[in-house]
Amino acid sequence: MWARAGRRVLRAPRGGCRGFASPAGSPGKAGGGGVSAGREAGRAALETGRIAREVVEHLERLALVDFGGPEAVARLERAVAFADRLRAVDTDGVQPLESVLEDRCLYLRSDNVVEGNCAEELLQNSHRVVEEYFVAPPGNISLPKLDEQEPFSQS
Amino acid sequence: MLGRTLREVSAALKQGQITPTELCLKCLSLIKKTKFLNAYITVSEEVALKQAEESEKRYKKGYVPPYNATVVQKLLDQGALLMGKTNLDEFAMGSGSTDGIFGPVKNPWSYSKQYREKRKQKPHGENEETNWLITGGSSGGSAAAVSAFTCFAALGSDTGGSTRNPAAHCGVVGLKPSYGLVSRHGLIPLVNSMDVPGILTRCVDDAATVLGVLAGHDCKDSTTVQDPVKSFILPSLTDVSKLCIGIPKEYLVPELSSEVQSLWSKAAKLFESEGAKVIEVSLPHTSYSIVCYHVLCTSEVASNMARFDGLEYGHRCDINVSTEAMYAATRREGFNDVVRGRILSGNFFLLKENYENYFIKAQKVRRLIANDFVNVFNSGVDVLLTPTTLSEAVPYMEFIKEDNRTRSAQGDIFTQAVNMAGLPAVSVPMALSNQGLPIGLQFIGRAFCDQQLLTVAKWFEKQVQFPVIQLQEIMGDCSSVFENDLASVSLKQ
Numbered sequence: 104m105w106a107r108a109g110r111r112v113l114r115a116p117r118g119g120c121r122g123f124a125s126p127a128g129s130p131g132k133a134g135g136g137g138v139s140a141g142r143e144a145g146r147a148a149l150e151t152g153r154i155a156r157e158v159v160e161h162l163e164r165l166a167l168v169d170f171g172g173p174e175a176v177a178r179l180e181r182a183v184a185f186a187d188r189l190r191a192v193d194t195d196g197v198q199p200l201e202s203v204l205e206d207r208c209l210y211l212r213s214d215n216v217v218e219g220n221c222a223e224e225l226l227q228n229s230h231r232v233v234e235e236y237f238v239a240p241p242g243n244i245s246l247p248k249l250d251e252q253e254p255f256s257q258s
Numbered sequence: 259m260l261g262r263t264l265r266e267v268s269a270a271l272k273q274g275q276i277t278p279t280e281l282c283l284k285c286l287s288l289i290k291k292t293k294f295l296n297a298y299i300t301v302s303e304e305v306a307l308k309q310a311e312e313s314e315k316r317y318k319k320g321y322v323p324p325y326n327a328t329v330v331q332k333l334l335d336q337g338a339l340l341m342g343k344t345n346l347d348e349f350a351m352g353s354g355s356t357d358g359i360f361g362p363v364k365n366p367w368s369y370s371k372q373y374r375e376k377r378k379q380k381p382h383g384e385n386e387e388t389n390w391l392i393t394g395g396s397s398g399g400s401a402a403a404v405s406a407f408t409c410f411a412a413l414g415s416d417t418g419g420s421t422r423n424p425a426a427h428c429g430v431v432g433l434k435p436s437y438g439l440v441s442r443h444g445l446i447p448l449v450n451s452m453d454v455p456g457i458l459t460r461c462v463d464d465a466a467t468v469l470g471v472l473a474g475h476d477c478k479d480s481t482t483v484q485d486p487v488k489s490f491i492l493p494s495l496t497d498v499s500k501l502c503i504g505i506p507k508e509y510l511v512p513e514l515s516s517e518v519q520s521l522w523s524k525a526a527k528l529f530e531s532e533g534a535k536v537i538e539v540s541l542p543h544t545s546y547s548i549v550c551y552h553v554l555c556t557s558e559v560a561s562n563m564a565r566f567d568g569l570e571y572g573h574r575c576d577i578n579v580s581t582e583a584m585y586a587a588t589r590r591e592g593f594n595d596v597v598r599g600r601i602l603s604g605n606f607f608l609l610k611e612n613y614e615n616y617f618i619k620a621q622k623v624r625r626l627i628a629n630d631f632v633n634v635f636n637s638g639v640d641v642l643l644t645p646t647t648l649s650e651a652v653p654y655m656e657f658i659k660e661d662n663r664t665r666s667a668q669g670d671i672f673t674q675a676v677n678m679a680g681l682p683a684v685s686v687p688m689a690l691s692n693q694g695l696p697i698g699l700q701f702i703g704r705a706f707c708d709q710q711l712l713t714v715a716k717w718f719e720k721q722v723q724f725p726v727i728q729l730q731e732i733m734g735d736c737s738s739v740f741e742n743d744l745a746s747v748s749l750k751q
Contacts, residue, residue, distance in 0.1 A: 158606070166560065166605045167567075167585045168598045175599060182556070182603040182663060186616055188549045192623050199621030200628060202451050203680030203705070204438050204481060212477050224324040228571035232272075237569055244580035 154180055260284055278313035282306050321571050327444020328476045329413060329455045336471050341409045344399030348594050349563070350415050350448055353423050353669025354657050355398025357596050363398040365391040365428055365651050366406040371728035372694035391651040391695070394427035394669065396420040397456060401428040404458045405727060411468050414456035417448045418551055418666070419646075419673025421456025422685040422700060426646035429687040429696030429727060431715075433457040433465040434673075436706045437680035438483040440469075441476035449558040450481070452677040462686065462716040466490045469708060483706075490709055495717040499533035504639035508544035509672060515649035517691050522645050525688060525699055528721055529643070539639060541630040546623055547675040548667050553607050553620035554678075559597075560604025566592065596662040628679040635704050641714045642702040644672050646685040650695035672700060682708040684715045687724040696724070 154176055162179075163169050170176055222235055231238040259267065259276055270276050286303055315322070326334065334340065347357045356362040367373050368390040393402045397414025401424035404412045414421040416434040425432020433456060440455050447453060455472065459465045470490035475482045505526055510519070530536045568574035568588035575587035593601070607616035634642070648668055657665065676683040682705070685698040701718070703711030 154606075158609075161609075162602050162605050163586075165609075166601050167582065168589045168593065168601050169586065170602065171590070171595070171598070175595070175602070178599050178661070178663070179602055179606060182552070182599070183606060185663075185667075186549060186553045186603075186607065186620075189546060189553065189616070189619050189623055192543065192546050192619075192626065194619060194622035194626070197622040197625055199618050200625035201621065202481070203628060204483065207483065209480055210484065221324060225570070228321055228324065229569065230574040239569055240578045240581050240584050242581045244582070 154183070260288060278310040279307065282310035323444075325444065327455075328441035328478060329472050330444065332471050333413075333468075338411075341403075344397070344403050344412060344414075346399055346414075346420075347396035347596070349446070349559075349597050350396040350417060350420055351559075351596050351600060351666070352662050353395045353419070353666045354392045354654075355395035355424060356392060356654065356657060357594060357662060359594070362654060363393045363395075363402050364654075365393045365398075366402055366729060367391060367427075367429060367651065367695050367727060369729060369732045370694065371731060372690055372725070374694075374731075376692070376694040389653050389655065392427065392654050392657045394424035394647065394651060396424075397432075397458065398424040398428075400456075400458050401425050401430055401432065404428070404430045404460060406729065410459070411464055412458045414458055415445055415448070415453060416456035416673075416677065417453045418555065418670040418677055421458060422646050422673050422683060422698075423669050425458055425685040426687070426698030426700075427651035427696065429698070429724065431459050431462050431465050431687070431719075432646075432685040432698075433459075433469065433708075433712070434676065434683045435469060435473065435708055436682040436703075437677075438481055439474075439487075439682075439706065439708065440472045441474075441479040441482050443476055443478040447558075447562045449555050449677075450562070451558070452554075452680075454677075462684070462712055462719050463492060465684065466492050466709075466712045466716075469712075473708075485706070488709055490712070492709065492713050492716050494720075495713055497533070498529060498714075498717060501529070501534040501714065502638050502640050503529050503534055503536045504539040504634055504642045505536065506541045506544065506634070506642060506644060507538050508541050509644045511648075511671070513648050513668070513671075514645060518645045518647070518649060518697055521688050521697055522643070522699060525643060525718070525722075528718075532721075537639070539634045539637070539642070541627075541634065541675070543623065543626045543630050544675065547627050547678065548671055550620045550623040550627065551670065551674040551678060552663075552667070553616050554624065556600045556604035557607045557617050557620075558604070559600045560602075560608060563593070563597065563601050568592065599663070624678050627675055631675075631679045631681060631702075640703075641711060644700045644702065646672055646698045646700040648672075650691040650693060650697055676700075676702055679705075681705055682711050684711060686715050686719050686722075688718075688722050690725060 159170060159176055170179075226232045226235065226237070229237050259270070259281065262270070267276075267281070271278060271281070286301070286306065289298060289301055330340070345355060345358055345360050345363045347353075347355050348359060351357070354362070373391075392398070397412075397416075397420045400412035400414040400421075403409050405428040414424070414432070416422065416432075419434075421434055422432040435454055435457070437452070437454055442450075442453055442455065445453060445455055457465050457468045457472070459468060467490070473490065474487045475484045503526065505522075526536050566572055566589065567585045573588060573592040575584055575591055577584045577587045590598075606612060607620075648671065673683070681702055683700055683702045685700050687696045687698045689697060691697050699718075701711055701715050703714075
């Protein structure tokens with residue numbers, strides 16, 4: 104499952120990134136590699152209300168949190184259906200609101216070190232520490248494949 | 259053990275091979291046996307054992323924050339005594355305080371004379387003990403602590419109503435200050451653009467007092483405004499004839515219980531009869547508010563929860579194959595279903611193909627909602643009056659029949675729009691329901707007009723004279739605390 108997602112992540116750039124630069128509604132620059140399975144499935148979900156398996160796996164990979172079962176997928180479907188109610192609101196010409204304090208300046212404070220030097224205290228909260236280092240397992244290793252099947256269906 | 263090096267014994271302590279107290283006792287014992295060497299002129303046995311005890315707490319599995327939140331520090335600096343940490347829904351996600359790892363919180367009113375007397379009149383087969391009521395949430399522990407007289411004030415958080423909701427259910431005052439007034443440094447972020455620390459007290463004056471301590475710019479939180487903080491000493495309003503109270507008509511929803519509705523009407527009439535102008539107003543986007551909140555909240559949560567990977571703090575799984583495997587397993591174990599569900603929903607809304615249609619769309623709707631409030635306040639309204647909750651507190655067994663998202667949507671319905679607009683709001687207990695349970699009403703003020711809001715709330719509180727909870731039966735010999743002393747303190751202004 105993870106390996107499948109891993110492969111798709113590698114493929115996504117080839118598939119054509121719409122990216123944030125293109126205006127909403129414009130067709131994606133879908134190149135020869137085809138649109139990534141996730142995106143198609145994601146759009147399909149919006150129509151049928153069912154979340155495709157690829158999307159489920161993609162989400163698990165992004166969030167590093169697993170669904171744990173079909174009930175959780177059903178829960179997500181209900182959450183999405185709930186969110187779909189927003190479509191009824193006319194937001195033409197309305198700017199997104201990021202912060203209620205948008206009319207104010209975000210200030211900076213002066214770049215002086217006034218506190219710190221608390222490595223000892225911070226290290227205490229970690230389960231695995233060696234001297235002054237937090238210890239992590241090795242990176243760049245994809246999770247072992249849980250399925251037997253080869254997941255890949257391009258197109 | 260005593261022959262080891264400093265590094266070795268340090269590692270042994272960390273791995274739990276020996277506890278600080280055990281080690282300390284070994285050293286002390288050996289000091290006694292070697293007294294003939296005359297090496298020590300003083301043996302500070304008590305101090306050492308006390309320090310060992312403190313050290314043990316630090317070695318305990320739970321996370322011990324290495325710093326105090328600004329709001330906590332401010333209170334401590336004013337001489338407040340910290341009684342403890344209170345229970346809540348996990349990561350403040352919920353409206354019942356039922357989904358935390360330490361178990362659900364029970365509403366003190368479940369044990370009140372007022373509630374029990376009403377229940378005796380009804381035939382019931384269930385065991386009293388199992389039919390206790392929820393506190394509401396997510397800051398239910400704080401509300402219960404204040405309601406049960408165990409402390410004089412408590413802090414909560416309010417992102418969608420988490421302070422006001424349990425305040426209403428527990429018969430206490432729950433204040434959500436204006437966004438930007440109180441520092442969020444040290445408040446675990448849920449939705450950075452909506453979170454505020456909440457204040458729970460037994461009366462409005464106390465809430466104002468605490469706010470006076472907490473409000474103000476904090477250089478550690480760049481979302482706190484730099485305006486000079488106005489005083490929070492509340493005048494005792496006697497004349498409300500210059501006041502304009504707005505009643506948002508869209509808040510009259512079918513799900514609203516008839517009791518709450520009737521109290522809401524009664525409150526409006528009260529203001530009117532005392533000379534205030536009471537008008538119906540419109541917040542047209544109200545019905546979309548909870549949906550908008552749901553999208554924005556889950557999206558921000560997906561981002562904010564990403565920091566919990568088990569590496570620097572918190573629970574960590576024993577998997578060592580790879581970082582991803584460790585993160586995934588740690589997060590599976592460390593988060594409950596509710597939190598995981600929200601993270602996954604949020605990630606869905608943030609997917610490239612969904613970002614515009616869900617997240618950006620919700621941000622646009624948020625502006626419309628915030629503008630609704632601006633328009634109403636610009637039309638001359640000083641304060642809005644709404645219900646805080648749909649009904650009184652329900653029994654736990656009933657509450658858990660629906661899932662967290664459904665319950666949150668119901669619990670937050672009157673409260674979350676306020677967070678999206680960043681406005682101050684306060685829930686004030688008004689009266690008891692037919693079942694003897696508290697019902698509170700919500701006042702919403704203009705941004706940074708917290709003092710005015712609380713002034714109106716204080717006037718209202720004085721008018722309604724909400725009854726003191728009667729917990730003598732279960733308090734045993736503490737009952738003397740409640741009789742004459744409390745009566746004279748709480749009613750005297």
